Amino acid sequence: MENNVRLLVLFGSQTYTAQEIAERIWRDTKVLGFKGPVLAMDDYPISNLIYEKLVLFVCSTTGDGDEPDNMKTFWKFLLRKNLPSNSLINLKYAVVGLGDSSYAKFNFAAKKLQKRLSQLGGTPLHETALCDYQHDLGHNGVLSSWLKNFYTKLKLCSTNVTPEITETKFVPRWKVSLNKRGIDDVDDFNEDIYFSNGNTAHFVNPLHLEIEKNKRITDESHFQDVRLITFKTINDKLKFDPGDTLNIRPRNSTADIKDLFDIFETHNLDIKAHYILNFEECHEDMPVPNFLKQPLSVYMIAEQYWDLKAYPTQYVFALLALVSEDKLEREKCIELSSPEGQEEWLNYCRRPRRTILEVLRDFHKSTSKLTIDVLFELFSTIKPRSFSIASSCVPAEGEKLDLLVAVVEYSTKIKKPRLGLCSNWMKHLDVGRRLYGWINKGVFKFPEPNVPLILIGPGTGLAPFRSLIQDRIARGVAGNIHLFFGCRYKEKDFLCRREIEKWETDGHVVVYCAFSRDQEEKVYVQHKISEHRNTLRDLILSGAHIYVSGNSKNMPDNVRDSFIENVLCDLEDGKGFVKNMVQTGRYQTETW
Structure with a gap:
């Protein structure tokens, strides 16, 4: 039975993790019968906030305790001095903060948001969740138990009796269909899916860049490959200050993409590289992103959208348990997705850095039951990576910038070496290769030159x-x-x-x-x-x-x-x- 209660979920995310968590919570509350959109804070018409009854905020902290880019306008409005102290008197809210305790201003954006909402008359529905990336379980170390309590309190706001979330229910964000009449030459689909056809939403001043140099600067006999990579701009002039960062979204390796399609073929999944994907909205509160509203092949999604090197979350095993028809694999997936199975999940996935592709091969009987809809929930998306710019904007007259990139390769108990997605992709970027990126303000704020x-x-x-x-x-x-x-x-x-x-x-x-x-x-x-x-x-x-x-x-x-x-x-x-x-x-x- 669906509730009559609207739950608005707003996120502020620098690396898209907050968005993924917001969408996960949206799926859970959909099962409970709540309805309401999931939006970036800056995409929400903030003047409407005074009319909202229930809002969940999910926000990360960036820089020196700063709010993320897609929260800045929202936050600036909230800080207006002329807002009455009872502006949000009708609002019940909760805040999920995503932070890293290695930084001094841990979860500062979430703490500031919670304080300001309270100052404006809002009533906290639940205490603020201060998730820590440094936890053994990552953000889930705090989030899992917090959500259980939050859902209990959320139900008290319902006008109808709703069921408990006793098991994961598959709620697709969008309806995804395969057009088998796609073209055979996947090389025709090399365009960046995020920036093609004028799709630059959520990117501030995107830059079109070209690799000018990509040189190893550590000795060949040294175990660590560090690259000095020089980029030059195609059309735009660069403008940045010392301490600023360049953000780049990497792509999966040819080897990993081949491995994925081998898995599809092995299990007779009718998903080919050249098939074209079509996306349709299933829910009015979860629209299809603009960059997916264009012809995209499965190969392009496999290369640029799905993170094939990610280690699976517990939610992945909950999804596999839903589709599995094999008793032993299903029971194991249920165990790995349960709170009681967190330690086993750590030992199987996170500590050895087992990838999603390796898990699909281990749970091969469950894998054979996957559909394209489930795959879009199963795979996390490739996140942009942020690198401190290693050169000045002045000598190159605003046309070039350098990065220092340490190529990530290490060993665990798994025989195959673990390779960092972005650094290994950047290692193999040839001179002349073009790509997109964007610059963000960095953490450091340097003083005047007279200060030691x-x-x-x-x-x-x-x-x-x-x-x-x-x-x-x-x-x-x-x-x-x-x-x-x-x-x-x-x-x-x-x-x-x-x-x-x-x-x-x-x-x-x-x-x-x-x-x-x-x-x-x-x-x-x-x-x-x-x-x-x-x-x-x-x-x-x-x-x-x-x-x-x-x-x-x-x-x-x-x-x-x-x-x-x-x-x-x-x-x-x-x-x-x-x-x-x-x-x-x-x-x-x-x-x-």
Whole structure:
């Protein structure tokens, strides 16, 4: 039985994760009988918010505690000082925040939103969910139990008695049909599906780029392949500041696409590469996106839309359980999708980084029952990747930019190496290859040139600092910069070595290098910070700003501890001093 209650679901997402979670919640509430649209916050006419009774907000945090791009207009309106404090007196709401606890301003956008909604008279239906990507279960570590309680409270708002969600019910977003009269030459479908035919929705100032250089800059004998990739623009002039990022959406490899179609063929699924897909709306509150309202082959979707390297969520196994007709596989899928089966799901999927294609091969009897509709719910979508720009906008006269890209390849208990989707795709981009991207403001906010800077950027964490230093040299204002760089070997992975050494020779930068494997005892950037504690203490007390960029695993905490315990150890409260630096923007971190 359908309720008479409208539930509006609004999302703000920088990487599309919030959108996927919002759509997942929409499916669940559809089963409960609620109705209402799922929209990006900036796509919703915010003046109508005063008439809404129930709204769920799902938002990620980007930059230095900032709201994502498709939430900015919405948020700016909410901050108007002339809004009465009882504007949202009729609203019951809940907020789901998607954050990463490795950042100081964890889930800041969600916290700000919750506070402002309350100030305007809204009543929280449930406490805010502060999901953490660093959790073993990812965002689901908080979200799964939160949603169970949220749905219970949501039912109390219903005008009818509704069933519990005792098992997953398949609710397709759209009706997807196959036209078997497609063309055979899939090479004709090489156009970017997101930007073709003028489809640029949700992209701010998209750029058409061409690869000018793609060079490995680590020694061939070194285990890590790091690329310096130079892009030039086709028609547009580039405009960016040091610390800004370039966003690119990668594509699946030919090998993974072949593997997918081999799975289809093995299980006699009538889904061919050249078939054309047609999308129709099933629900008025879930419209088909504009970029899907054009002729697209299954090959194009397999290459550009479905993420074939993603590891399956528990929801994937719930879907497989729905379609499976094999008793053993179905029972296993039910177990892996249940709250009680989270540990087994971790051991089977997340920890070994088992991909969706590998799961489809393992559960081959269930795979044979898949339909095209289910596939669009089963596969997550390829998310854009964000890279700190590693060059200045000034010397190239706004026509070029560089990225430093570490190619991701590692091993787990699975024999086949795990390969990062985006970095391995970028590794094989030939000179002359064209693609689209867009620039976002970065996390770092740099001060005026007269302020001393302490920059800690091991590995590809060097990228935003290379951009800053190049920019200041080009403008003739370089100086009073202290750069800490770290890598394994001076002769193998000292990124941009000649350039950095020239900066130091020319007096633009003071450089401190930590080569961790060039001696028996490992030396990291935090050890170099401790070694130069007196110099750094004087810089900090004279007003220096600290910037930390790089891998989020251990380095940021070790660096921070070194400043507290070694550099500022003679202060009455070194920890409080650093905390104040963070709060005032004098200590900023960007990690991944």
